[in-house]
Amino acid sequence: MQPFHPPTPQSHRSSYIPSTPESPTVEKESHIGPTQDSRQAREAADGVVRDYEEKRDRLAKAIDSSLYLLSDLKNFNGEQWTVRYPHLKPSEPESAGSSSRPGMSRRTLTFADEPSQTTDVVLNSTPTIRRTLKRSLTIAPAPPCTPITTIQPIIDEPKRTDENEDDFSILRLNLNMGAAKHAKGLISHLEKASISALLDNRITASLEHLSHLRKRVYDAQSRVLVTGDLNAGKSTLINALLRRDEVMPTDQQPLTTRFVEVVSAKENEDKEEIHILKEADKYNPSDKSTYATEDVSKLYEMLVDAEEDASSPSLRVFLKEADANITNPSILHNGVVDISLIDAPGLNRDSIKTTANFARQEEIDVVVFVVSAANHFTLSAKEFIWQAGHEKAHLFIVVNRFDQIKDKARCRRLVLEQIKQLSPKTYEDAADLVHFVDSAKVALGYGETEPEGDELDEAFSHLEHSLRSFVLVNRAKSKLGPAQNYITHLLADVELLAAANSLVASKERDSAREELARVKPVLEKMKKGKEGLEESLVGEEETATDKVSGRTKLAMERGLDRVGRGELAAPAPGLALPSYPGLLGAWDYAAEVKRVLLASLDFAVGLAEEDARKLTTEGVDEVIKLGDAHLPADVERTNRKFNSKAMFSPRATRRQSSVASLGLGLAGQSQLGEVNVTDIFDLQHHFQLVRSALPSTLSSSTSNELVPFSTEVGAASLAVGAFSMISGKTLGLRAVVEGLVHFSDFVSNPATRRWIGPVIGVFSIGAIGFVLYELPRSIPKNVGRHIQEQLLISSGQSDESMNVPFPEYQSIRVSKEVRKVMRLAAWDLRERFRSAVEARSEVVKASEEIEKKATNALNWFENVEKKVEVIREEVGIKV
C-alpha cells in the first residue's frame, strides 16, 4: 500500500489550522509521549477555546450591530424612503465602456419597479489585501469612466460559482418570472411600494435569522453531517469513528433512508437509546412529550422500514463510544465541545436537494462527504458538492473502500483532480481534508481487536485527527463561519442597496434642486408682483370704464345739442334731413325730421359704442400685456379671443339687466316718434323767446310808461301771445292768463287804444307770414328741441331707466359693457395667475419635500456605509 502523501505544500495546511499550537499529526505522535501529547493537546484546546470565545464575542457584537442596522433599514424603508431594489446586468457589449483598470466592468443598473429605466454604472471588483472582494459601483459617464460613488462590500467567503457577482445573496428577492433571470423577466407591474414591502419581509426574515445566529454562536454543540453516494460507506465510517462494529446498520444494498443523528450517550445520562422526534423543530431532550424512545437494537428495522423523507433528523441515537484513550480521544465527547454525527441517506437524484439544503443549515458545522474509491464522484456527488459548496467552502472528504483499489496512486490522483474542480478550497487543504481509508476494516477492527498499524490504519488515524481538528481546532470557523459568512454577505447586500439607493437619492435630490432653482425664483417673482398686478388690473378697468363713460356722455350731450338745434346728432352716411314739401306736407315733414334726428342720435350712440370698442380693445391689450409681464413664459396665455364686435350685441344685451339694456333704438320708440302741433308751431317757445328777450320791467311790470320800441315789442308779444291763445290747444294756462293780463293792461291805456287796432292787424299778418315762411327751418328746430328736452330728462327707454337722462343712460350702459369685458379679461388673467402660482407652489412644495427626503436618505445611506464599515471591522476576524 502506498503511504499517504499530501498533494499540496505544507504551508497551505495552515489555512484552517492555527499555527500555534500545532495540530497533532501522525508523524509527531510517534515521537511524543502520552503525557506531553496530552498537555500539548490540552494547551492547544485551551488556546482554541480562548481564541474562539474572543472571536465569538466580537461576532456577537457584530450580529447585534447588524440587527440594529437592519432594524433601522426596515424602519427607514417605507417610513422615510421607499427603498428601491437594484439589479445589475452586464452591459452590451460589456467591453464597450470598460475601464482599462483591472476588475472594472460596465454594468446596467435597473430597478425592479422600473426595469425599463437603465443607468450605466461601472462595477469594480477588486480583491483586497485581506483576500476579500471589494465591489465598487460607480455611475458610468461617457468613456472614459470616472467613478462618482463607491461602495466596497467585502466578501470573505468564496461565492458560489453560479452566483452572479452583481446579485444579492441574503436580501435577494425572488422577482423572476419563469426562467428569466434578469430585468426582462421581472414582473414589470410590481410597484415600488410592493417591492419595498417584499424587501421588508426579506429584512424581517433576515432579522430573525440574525437572532437565530446569535443564539447559534453561543451554542456549544457542533454537528457533522456525513453524506455521500448510495452505499459509499457512510454508516461504516460512523461506526469506525465510534469504534463500534455495526452499531449503525450497514449493508451491501442501500439502507439508510432517513437522517439519523448520533449523539454521545453522555448527553442522555450515559444511556443508549433512540429518540424518535415528533416534530424536529420542537424537539427538546428534557421534554419527553416531544419524542418517543426506542431501544438501539431496533435501529436496523427503523431504518429499513422508514419512508424516505425527512429534511431534518427524525431519529436521535445516543450511543456510547468504545473506550477512548489519550491518543484517540472520543470524537463525540471530549470535554471541549459536543459533536453529533448525522448519518444522511445516500444521495440520488431525489435526495440531492434535501441533503444539500440540510447541509446548508447553519447548524451543520462540518460536512463529511463519503465517496467510494471505486466509483469516484458520481453525478449526484458532483451536484451536491456544487450546491453545498457555497455555504461550506471546506468539505471533509472521505474516499472509502480504498483497500479495494489496486492502483492507489492513480485513484488518488484522479480523485484529487476531481476535487480540485469541485471544491478548490478543499483541494488546497487536501492533506487534512481528503482521506483515503478503509472504514470497514477499522470498524471491524475496533469491534474485535486492536487495529494493526498498516498505512490504511494510519490513514484512518490521520482522518480522525484531522476531523477532530476540523471540528475542534477550527471550531471558530465551522461554528462562527456561517454567521460571519452570513453577516458579510448581508453587509454586502445592505451596502449594495445603500449605494444604489444613494444614486437614486442623489439623482432625485439633484433634479429636485434643479426644479427648485427653476421654479422658486419664478414663484417669488409672481408673489411679489401679485399686488402690483391686482392694482394694475383694477386701474385698467377703471381707466377704460371712466374714459368710455366720460366720452360717451360728452358725445351724447353734443349730439343732443345738435339735435336741439335741428341738426343731425352726428353726420351719418345716408342720413339727411328731408326737404320741406310745403305747408300742406308740414306734418309729414315734421314726422320725417323727427325720425331722421332720432336715427342720427341712434347713429351717434353707435359711434360711441364703436369708440368704446376701440377703448376696450386697448384696455384688453393692456391686460394681455400685464399677463405677459406677470405670467411665467411657460404658462399658456389666454385662449379667449376678444371680439369687440360681440360688445353691445343683442345676444349680449339679452343677458344684461334692463337698466343697461339698449332696447330699441330711439327711432323705434313710439313715444318719441309722435309728431305734435308744437313741433310745427311752437308759439309758446317763440313767446318765451320774445319774453326772455324783453327787458324784465316789461315782461313783468304793470307800469304804463311804454317806449315805442317797447310798445312795439309788447304789441308783437301780445300778437304772438294772442295767436298762441287762439291756435294753441297746447298753450299753457299760465301763458293764456299772462296774455290776458298783458292785453287788458295794454288796452286800458287810452293812448294805446288809438293805434292798437291797425297795428295789431299789421303785426298779426306779418307774424303769420313770418311763421309760415320760417316753417322749413323752425320745424327741425322745434322737433329737435322737443327731442332734446325730452331726452334731457329721460333715457328714451320705456323701462325703469326712463327717468335717467339720455346721455347719462348711454354713458352708464356703454361703460357697463366695457367694465364687463375688462372684468372678464382681468378675471381670466387673475385665474391664470392664481393657478400658475398654485401650480408652482405645489411644484416647489413637492420638490422641497423630495429634496429633503432625498438629502435625508442620502445622509442615511452614507451613514449606513459607515456603519457597515464598522461592523465589517468587527466581523472581519481572520478565522
Ligand SMILES: Nc1nc2c(ncn2[C@@H]2O[C@H](COP(=O)(O)OP(=O)(O)OP(=O)(O)O)[C@@H](O)[C@H]2O)c(=O)[nH]1
Ligand atoms: N472493503 C470495504 N468495504 C466497505 C468500506 N466501507 C463500507 N464498506 C461496505 O460497503 C457496504 C455499504 O456500507 P454502508 O456503510 O452501509 O454504506 P452507506 O453509505 O451507509 O449506505 P446507505 O446509507 O444505504 O447509502 C457495507 O457492506 C460495508 O461493509 C471500506 O472502506 N472498505
